[in-house]
Amino acid sequence: MYSSAWPTSGDPRIASVGEVLDDDPRYQDPGALCPMPTGFTPLDRYLGGGLHAGELLLLGGAQGLGKTTWALQLARHVAATGSGRALYVCYEHDRGYLLERLLAMESALGGDADPLDLAELRRYLAGQAPHPARGLDDLLGRLGRARPALERIRAYEHRLFLVRADATTTLATIAHLARTCPGDGPLLVLVDYLQKVTLDPDPGSDERATSLVADGLKDLALTQSARVVAVVAGDLDGITAQRMRIHHLRGGTALAYEADTVLLLNDKYRAVARQHLVYQPQLAEGFRDWVVVSVEKNRGGLGGVDLELRKRFAWACFDPHGRSVEQQLVDGRLYPT
Numbered sequence: 410m411y412s413s414a415w416p417t418s419g420d421p422r423i424a425s426v427g428e429v430l431d432d433d434p435r436y437q438d439p440g441a442l443c444p445m446p447t448g449f450t451p452l453d454r455y456l457g458g459g460l461h462a463g464e465l466l467l468l469g470g471a472q473g474l475g476k477t478t479w480a481l482q483l484a485r486h487v488a489a490t491g492s493g494r495a496l497y498v499c500y501e502h503d504r505g506y507l508l509e510r511l512l513a514m515e516s517a518l519g520g521d522a523d524p525l526d527l528a529e530l531r532r533y534l535a536g537q538a539p540h541p542a543r544g545l546d547d548l549l550g551r552l553g554r555a556r557p558a559l560e561r562i563r564a565y566e567h568r569l570f571l572v573r574a575d576a577t578t579t580l581a582t583i584a585h586l587a588r589t590c591p592g593d594g595p596l597l598v599l600v601d602y603l604q605k606v607t608l609d610p611d612p613g614s615d616e617r618a619t620s621l622v623a624d625g626l627k628d629l630a631l632t633q634s635a636r637v638v639a640v641v642a643g644d645l646d647g648i649t650a651q652r653m654r655i656h657h658l659r660g661g662t663a664l665a666y667e668a669d670t671v672l673l674l675n676d677k678y679r680a681v682a683r684q685h686l687v688y689q690p691q692l693a694e695g696f697r698d699w700v701v702v703s704v705e706k707n708r709g710g711l712g713g714v715d716l717e718l719r720k721r722f723a724w725a726c727f728d729p730h731g732r733s734v735e736q737q738l739v740d741g742r743l744y745p746t
Contacts, residue, residue: 448486
């Protein structure tokens with residue numbers, strides 16, 4: 410609960426240090442200052458244990474690298490471990506699409522001996538379409554291999570919320586959803602993706618719009634002591650053969666200015682120096698299974714760090730146990746050693 414002595418938004422009133430010590434909600438809630446682990450190692454170590462209250466993280470990358478997969482996996486980890494509530498606001502996909510991916514992800518990450526992959530799940534659902542069922546739970550209950558994942562999801566369903574956003578879902582709508590999100594405990598808000606958030610009135614230019622949305626999401630994080638993660642589209646020009654940088658985000662450095670942390674996803678195979686594709690094709694081919702996660706900005710810790718995660722896209726997830734990139738990086742290109 411916010412005290413009247415501490416402004417919630419848009420209040421430039423002077424506050425003494427004593428008022429901050431006594432009334433800032435982050436210090437009234439003992440768990441508010443605890444970092445919220447992302448579940449990706451060793452990334453959490455560089456983020457000071459995970460995501461922090463009042464901070465905005467941007468996740469950028471070109472199409473097809475797994476930004477939605479990464480964000481949904483983060484939401485699942487937060488809800489499944491009980492470290493907070495996750496509100497996933499998605500402009501790209503409907504809730505059924507996200508739930509299918511969550512089921513495959515849960516089957517793989519939850520430790521099932523024979524995890525149910527996404528393609529198999531969709532084939533099963535398509536084959537069962539003519540048969541009446543009382544919801545997806547009943548339908549999947551007939552598939553024995555889905556039951557363990559369903560039971561685990563049921564255990565944290567009250568901490569994970571999905572929103573199908575559209576052109577009417579404004580920045581103010583997202584703020585309202587965050588304020589009224591059911592449950593207790595720290596809140597993680599994920600927006601997929603930032604460039605589709607509607608502003609009213611329209612600011613007139615895309616660059617101005619993305620800057621205003623980033624500013625608004627940062628304000629949401631501060632005023633509600635939430636953790637906010639926004640997926641950001643990246644321009645294809647300039648990243649087809651090299652590591653992506655902040656200036657390739659649609660909105661550029663102005664967009665990244667508001668963020669406390671910027672992570673960029675890159676295809677490891679496409680970052681390999683061309684001569685190694687020619688003379689060491691087997692070595693380079695093994696890079697196709699990896700995505701590089703670059704910590705480009707990190708106000709709370711070390712930046713300029715390159716980590717990598719193995720793709721498990723058949724199960725709509727990444728292996729959460731990543732590692733540092735071992736190859737030498739020169740001028741944005743990887744040189745196998």
